[in-house]
Amino acid sequence: MTENPIRVRFAPSPTGMFHVGGARSALYNWALARQQDEGRFVLRIEDTDAARNKPEWTEGIVQALAWLGISDSDPHFEGPYFQSSYAGKHRETAERLYKEGRAYYCDCTREQVQERRDNPNLGYDGFCRDRGLEPGPGRALRFRVPEGGPTVVEDAIRGRVEFEHTSIEDFVVARADGSPLFVLANVVDDAEMGINQVIRGEEHLSNTPKQQLLWEALGHTPPAWAHLPVIVNEKRQKLSKRRDKVALETYQDEGFLPEAMVNYLMLLGWSPGEDREIMPWSQMEPLFAVSDVNSASAFFDEKKLRAFNGEYIRALAIEDFVERCRPWLDPEVAPWPEENYDEDAFRAIAPLAQSRVAVLGEIVANVDFLFLDQPVEDAKSWSKAMKPETAAPMLAAARDRLADPGLSWEPEALRAELEAAGTELGLKLGKAQAPVRVAVTGRTVGLPLFESLQVLGRERTLLRIDAALERVRAEEAGVAPAGADAVPDSGPEGSAATE
RNA sequence: GCCCCCAUCGUCUAGUGGCCUAGGACGCCGCCCUUUCAAGGCGGUAACGCCGGUUCGAAUCCGGUUGGGGGUACCA
Numbered sequence: 322m323t324e325n326p327i328r329v330r331f332a333p334s335p336t337g338m339f340h341v342g343g344a345r346s347a348l349y350n351w352a353l354a355r356q357q358d359e360g361r362f363v364l365r366i367e368d369t370d371a372a373r374n375k376p377e378w379t380e381g382i383v384q385a386l387a388w389l390g391i392s393d394s395d396p397h398f399e400g401p402y403f404q405s406s407y408a409g410k411h412r413e414t415a416e417r418l419y420k421e422g423r424a425y426y427c428d429c430t431r432e433q434v435q436e437r438r439d440n441p442n443l444g445y446d447g448f449c450r451d452r453g454l455e456p457g458p459g460r461a462l463r464f465r466v467p468e469g470g471p472t473v474v475e476d477a478i479r480g481r482v483e484f485e486h487t488s489i490e491d492f493v494v495a496r497a498d499g500s501p502l503f504v505l506a507n508v509v510d511d512a513e514m515g516i517n518q519v520i521r522g523e524e525h526l527s528n529t530p531k532q533q534l535l536w537e538a539l540g541h542t543p544p545a546w547a548h549l550p551v552i553v554n555e556k557r558q559k560l561s562k563r564r565d566k567v568a569l570e571t572y573q574d575e576g577f578l579p580e581a582m583v584n585y586l587m588l589l590g591w592s593p594g595e596d597r598e599i600m601p602w603s604q605m606e607p608l609f610a611v612s613d614v615n616s617a618s619a620f621f622d623e624k625k626l627r628a629f630n631g632e633y634i635r636a637l638a639i640e641d642f643v644e645r646c647r648p649w650l651d652p653e654v655a656p657w658p659e660e661n662y663d664e665d666a667f668r669a670i671a672p673l674a675q676s677r678v679a680v681l682g683e684i685v686a687n688v689d690f691l692f693l694d695q696p697v698e699d700a701k702s703w704s705k706a707m708k709p710e711t712a713a714p715m716l717a718a719a720r721d722r723l724a725d726p727g728l729s730w731e732p733e734a735l736r737a738e739l740e741a742a743g744t745e746l747g748l749k750l751g752k753a754q755a756p757v758r759v760a761v762t763g764r765t766v767g768l769p770l771f772e773s774l775q776v777l778g779r780e781r782t783l784l785r786i787d788a789a790l791e792r793v794r795a796e797e798a799g800v801a802p803a804g805a806d807a808v809p810d811s812g813p814e815g816s817a818a819t820e
Numbered sequence: 821g822c823c824c825c826c827a828u829c830g831u832c833u834a835g836u837g838g839c840c841u842a843g844g845a846c847g848c849c850g851c852c853c854u855u856u857c858a859a860g861g862c863g864g865u866a867a868c869g870c871c872g873g874u875u876c877g878a879a880u881c882c883g884g885u886u887g888g889g890g891g892u893a894c895c896a
Contacts, residue, residue: 332896334896369896431893461894479825482824488823492893493893495894500894502895502896523826523891526824527891530824550889550890551889555831591833594834596834598833598844618826618890619831620831620832621832624831624846625846625847629845635859674858677857739855749855750854751856757855765856766856768858769857770855771855
C-alpha cells in the first residue's frame with residue numbers, strides 16, 4: 322500500500338495503570354514496526370487531560386512496555402512524545418480550519434444543542450453553520466461536515482465501512498477556551514509524526530470518519546486504518562478498569578511471566594496458524610499481519626493464560642526459575658521472618674515446586690513451611706488429615722521411627738519408615754502420610770513429603786510432629802488445645818472430632 | 821432511539837466453495853502413573869445462531885432475521 326517505511330504509534334493516556342487491551346494493541350503495533358528495518362513504533366503520551374497526568378504514570382507506561390519486550394532503547398522505538406507539547410500546533414490548526422472555512426464558531430449551549438436537534442437521531446443540527454460567528458467567549462469551533470456523500474473508511478480488519486454524512490454531526494474540534502479536542506489533537510499529532518498506519522481498538526471506529534475528514538481537510542493522506550476487536554469479560558462487555566481485572570501490573574504482581582502474557586495476548590484475535598499456540602515472540606513477530614486479525618471480540622480467559630504461564634514456567638532452566646521467584650521471596654513481602662530464610666533450602670526444594678506453580682506468586686505457599694517458625698494454620702487441612710482414629714497413632718508411630726538416631730535422613734529411608742508405620746496401622750501410604758504432612762507443613766497438599774522432610778531437617782520435623790500429636794491428643798480429650806501456637810477453631814474441627 | 825461492528829465447541833481459534841462425518845488449544849470428564857498436589861501419558865465431551873437464496877456442491881458467497889458488542893460529550 323505504501324512504499325514508505327511503516328510508522329505506527331501507540332498513544333495511551335496516562336491513567337496510572339496499563340490496560341491489557343492496550344498491551345495487545347502495543348504488541349501488534351510493535352510487531353509491524355519491527356518487521357521493517359526502518360519501521361518505527363512511536364510512543365505518544367496523550368496527556369492533554371491535565372487532571373490525569375503525572376510524570377510517574379508516564380514512567381509506568383514505559384516500564385510496562387519494557388516488561389512486554391517493547392524497549393525504548395530499541396532502534397524501532399521512537400519517543401515518548403507528549404501530546405501536551407503540541408498544543409500550539411493544535412490551536413494553529415484549529416485556526417486554520419476556521420480561516421479556510423472548514424470550521425465555524427458556534428455559541429450554542431449544551432441545552433440549546435439538545436433543543437435544536439431537528440432530527441432526533443443526530444446530535445447537532447448545524448444551527449450556527451452560516452451565522453458567520455467570529456471567535457469569541459463561549460464559542461466552540463465546529464467542523465463543517467461536507468454535505469452529501471459518505472466517507473468511506475478502508476479498514477484492514479473490517480474492510481470497507483461507510484458512514485453517511487447525514488449521520489455525522491458538525492462535531493466540535495476546539496472548546497470555547499480554544500483547547501483542542503481529542504479528535505483534532507489526535508489527527509494533528511499523527512499527521513505531524515508521519516503516522517501512516519493506525520492500529521487501535523474498535524471503540525475508535527466511530528471516530529474514524531471524523532478523523533479521516535480532518536486529515537483530508539488538512540490536505541493529508543489519511544493513514545491505513547485497522548480497528549482491533551475489543552477484549553471482553555465473561556459477560557461479553559468491553560473490559561473496564563472499574564469492574565474487571567485489566568491492569569497489566571496486577572498480572573505481573575501475581576507472577577505471570579511476560580513471555581506467557583505476550584504469547585497469550587498475541588493470540589487474542591490472531592493466530593499464527595498450523596495449530597500452533599505456544600510460540601515465542603521472536604517467531605510470532607515476523608508472522609503477524611493485521612489483515613489476519615479476527616474481527617470478533619475476544620474474551621480474556623485467565624484460565625488459559627494460567628495454563629500458558631505454567632508451560633513457560635516449566636520450560637525455564639532451574640536457575641532461571643529460582644531467579645524469577647526472587648521478588649516473592651523478598652523479605653518485604655514474604656510471610657516469614659527475614660532471618661529464617663535459607664537460600665540453600667530454597668534451591669534444594671525449588672525443582673519440586675517448578676511444575677506445581679501456575680504463577681510465580683504461588684511459590685510462597687509451597688515453601689513457607691521451611692521458613693516459618695510454625696507451619697501455617699489451616700483449619701480445613703487439619704480437620705481433614707487429623708482423623709481421631711488414626712491421626713494420633715500414626716503421628717506417634719512416625720515420631721518413634723523418625724526419631725531413631727540411626728535413621729538416614731533421606732527421602733527413600735523416610736518413605737520406608739512412614740510406609741511401615743502406616744502398614745502396622747492398616748493404612749496405605751496415601752492415608753498414612755497425610756497427618757505427617759499437615760503436622761509439618763500445615764496443609765494437605767504440597768510438595769512431595771519426603772523431600773520436604775529432608776530439607777526441613779530432622780530436628781524441626783520431630784518438633785512439629787510432637788506439637789501436632791499433643792494437639793490431637795488434647796482435642797481428643799475434649800480439651801481446647803493450649804499453648805501459644807494453638808489457634809482456636811470452632812466449626813469444622815469440632816464436628817470432625819466427633820466423627 | 822440513531823450510527824457502526826460482530827457471529828465456528830463453555831472459551832481462544834483453524835477453516836477462505838468440494839481436502840470438514842469441522843482441526844488445535846484452554847477448560848471439563850474418565851483412565852494410567854502416583855506419598856498429597858501438580859506435571860506427564862492415553863481417551864472422551866463439545867460448535868458452524870436462525871431463515872431464505874446463489875451453486876452440481878456451502879461453515880465458507882448474498883439477503884434477511886435474531887442475538888451480542890462498540891459509539892453516540894465543548895472525555896480520551
